[in-house]
Structure formats: C-alpha cells, structure tokens
Amino acid sequence: MSQLSRTGVSLEEDLLKEFDRLIAKRGYENRSEAIRDLIREALLAEIVDSNKQVVGTLTLVYDHHVPNLADKLTESQHAAGAMVLAATHVHLDHHYCLEVIIMKGRSKDIQAMADRIRALKGVELGKLVLANSGKELKSHAHTHSH
Ligand code: NI
Incomplete structure (x- = not known):
C-alpha cells in the first residue's frame, strides 16, 4: 500500500449533509473511504473512452x-x-x-x-x-x- 496523504476539502453544508446521507446509505464508516472510492470510480471512468x-x-x-x-x-x-x-x-x-x-x-x-x-x-x-x-x-x- 502506498503512503497516505491528508487533504482538506471545502464544501457547502447542504452538499456535505447530502453526501453523509448517501454514504451512510451505502454503508461507509467514514468520509475518507467514500471519497477514495469516488476518486477511483472517476479515474476508472476516464479509461472508458x-x-x-x-x-x-x-x-x-x-x-x-x-x-x-x-x-x-x-x-x-x-x-x-x-x-x-x-x-x-x-x-x-x-x-x-x-x-x-x-x-x-x-x-x-x-x-x-x-x-x-x-x-x-x-x-x-x-x-x-x-x-x-x-x-x-x-x-x-x-x-x-x-
Ligand atoms: Ni435461464
């Protein structure tokens, strides 16, 4: 596993609330894991074309x-x-x-x-x-x- 880096993200409160609702529904334990998966998905989508x-x-x-x-x-x-x-x-x-x-x-x-x-x-x-x-x-x- 490669080394972990920390980063901060600024979000509107409403958007963050919606995001927390979504990731709870999907069973994520924390935001980091959910964001990592979203980034992986986005990177994978790029190879589609x-x-x-x-x-x-x-x-x-x-x-x-x-x-x-x-x-x-x-x-x-x-x-x-x-x-x-x-x-x-x-x-x-x-x-x-x-x-x-x-x-x-x-x-x-x-x-x-x-x-x-x-x-x-x-x-x-x-x-x-x-x-x-x-x-x-x-x-x-x-x-x-x-
Ligand atoms: Ni059949």
Missing part, C-alpha cells in the same frame, strides 16, 4: 420468453470471439434469467458490446462494470472451465 485493455462484467436480467432473445444473446457472444472469457447463466424463475458475461478487451469494444446487448428487446437490466488491475493489464486472466 480509451483504447486501454480492461476487464468487464456485464450483468443481465432478461425474459427468455421474448422471441429470439436467447439466440441473439448467444450470437452476439460468438461474434465477440475471444473478448468473452466466460459467461454464467442462472434461471431465476419461470420467466427471468440472470447472465453474467466476463469480458476482456479494449474498453470501447466492451462498451459497444454492452450497448448492443442492452438494446435488445427483453433485456430488463444490463449493468456493465469495468475494471483494471491498477496497472496495465497483463495477459493472465484466469478462467475456470468445467
């Missing part, structure tokens, strides 16, 4: 009774080729499926893939989380297959 290699998970909830949706999801993953490292499928109930697609590639390619899938009729939730190792990603993603 770049060509940097990142890993990402796309979490989907969809209604598998919508005609052709399951086929379209399978097709789009085949078309993405090596970018898709793994996918996990859970049958939630009679209608809904949960799928988590783990990807690695250029952030803009992963974003584009997520946008295409989210736009499909029947996809109720599509949450993309991008991450990197903090350094440049090396090519050693570990995947476990059965």
Whole structure:
C-alpha cells in the first residue's frame, strides 16, 4: 500500500449533509473511504473512452420468453470471439434469467458490446462494470472451465 496523504476539502453544508446521507446509505464508516472510492470510480471512468485493455462484467436480467432473445444473446457472444472469457447463466424463475458475461478487451469494444446487448428487446437490466488491475493489464486472466 502506498503512503497516505491528508487533504482538506471545502464544501457547502447542504452538499456535505447530502453526501453523509448517501454514504451512510451505502454503508461507509467514514468520509475518507467514500471519497477514495469516488476518486477511483472517476479515474476508472476516464479509461472508458480509451483504447486501454480492461476487464468487464456485464450483468443481465432478461425474459427468455421474448422471441429470439436467447439466440441473439448467444450470437452476439460468438461474434465477440475471444473478448468473452466466460459467461454464467442462472434461471431465476419461470420467466427471468440472470447472465453474467466476463469480458476482456479494449474498453470501447466492451462498451459497444454492452450497448448492443442492452438494446435488445427483453433485456430488463444490463449493468456493465469495468475494471483494471491498477496497472496495465497483463495477459493472465484466469478462467475456470468445467
Ligand atoms: Ni435461464
């Protein structure tokens, strides 16, 4: 862990109150931890528009009774080729499926893939989380297959 530096921030009282309400809701024990996470998020958002290699998970909830949706999801993953490292499928109930697609590639390619899938009729939730190792990603993603 690198050395900690202290810094002060001036904020309007109302804004600080709102911030404390938010971080309490999210379960943070103190402001420092919450601010660190916000800074990390902002730094990560910056790589979204770049060509940097990142890993990402796309979490989907969809209604598998919508005609052709399951086929379209399978097709789009085949078309993405090596970018898709793994996918996990859970049958939630009679209608809904949960799928988590783990990807690695250029952030803009992963974003584009997520946008295409989210736009499909029947996809109720599509949450993309991008991450990197903090350094440049090396090519050693570990995947476990059965
Ligand atoms: Ni299912």
